[in-house]
Amino acid sequence: MRYDKPELRDMLAAKYALGTLRGAARLRFEHLVLQREDWQNCTDWWLMRVSLLADTVVAVKPASSVWRDIDRRLFPAYSRTRQWWRTLALGFSAVSALLLVLLINPALNPLQPPAQQTQTSGIHIALLADTSAQPGWLLTLSQLQRQSQELRVASLPGLQVQADKAYELWLLPADQSAPVSIGLLPQQGKASLSIKPELAAQLLTGALAVSVEPPGGSPSGQPTGAVLYQGKIGVI
């Protein structure tokens, strides 16, 4: 076979992605794909297109027992107590806080050469989750710059929507001083909150909490309703 013909490559990749390429022909194809980048790219193109067929099915939420079983299979020891979320959240916070201190304060970090002081690698993100570990929002902080910072917020499907109420995001500073309002969080879709420069450093060391407030936010400047979600910014 002349494997350099693009039409042949294309048709084999399409049939492979669809699944009608079988037996020895399929094995031969898989072997070729490993050796040739153009074949690999062509196959990726087709796999992506063919997979779009899956999007035409009606979405059906699985029963909650499905997630419990996945959880039990992956983490048998923790699931028995059903408390691992809290342990994990605390553990993660402590580890990421330490990491962050090292990152933003390179003088303390024996591994970081001083020349890299101005660079902050990684992406700053936080997941805000409720006490049953249901995540409500994903937050990403724009890369550290001296001036303005931006907190991008995406609401997640598990978020409990509060009709006629607002969710307000608070920074709980590491020094235990009073919570500082960062802004209102969207109950669906996305939003972007600008962060004042003086809050930027505290945002990385402090914790985050979300309270339920009247529309428009807390009238007093301090949280007035129940705190339903919490989180902490970490680096990936």
Place this chain on the structure above:
Amino acid sequence: MALNSKDNAETLILLLNRSGQGDRAAFAALYQATSAKLFGLALRILHRRDLAEEAIQDVYVKIWHHAPSYRADKAAVMTWMTTITRNRCLDLLRSLPPEHGLNEEQSFDEWASDDLGPLEKATSNSEARALLQCMKQLAPLQRQAIALSYFQGMAHEQLARQLVQPIGTVKTWIRRGLQVLRSCMGAL
């Protein structure tokens, strides 16, 4: 949340990467964001709820274990997870005894209909809607043959039986159908 925009795709990459680093909260969020569509796919292939639930459990266990090897430059997260789901479901389908008759129970008439409206309605992703537009250029039975290959993993012989056509005809339908899709989607 519709998982169509670029930002959502980036969110899924973040969640999957963090899952790969052992972050269970990110994994839970990934499950929240994707499980309904993948469970819908499992139901479409396996038809039975208990089997689809079994498959979806296997799928997410596999996703957790393989998350560190995911490469964003090769495939979108949904493509990657969809492929894992489809493969697991088709394996399960093939492992069932023949008298199970799942293949026969499944109807794919919606793909042979002139009106793809119901399919478009379920579609959340703009690229998938574009694919449906391209599918409209195919003959109804040609669309059905492609859907049966994808959702039931049917080989040419089975397709020929199901669609009551000579095997050569079915092969030609699929080959030409894929060529049409190639030029239609390549032009988008």
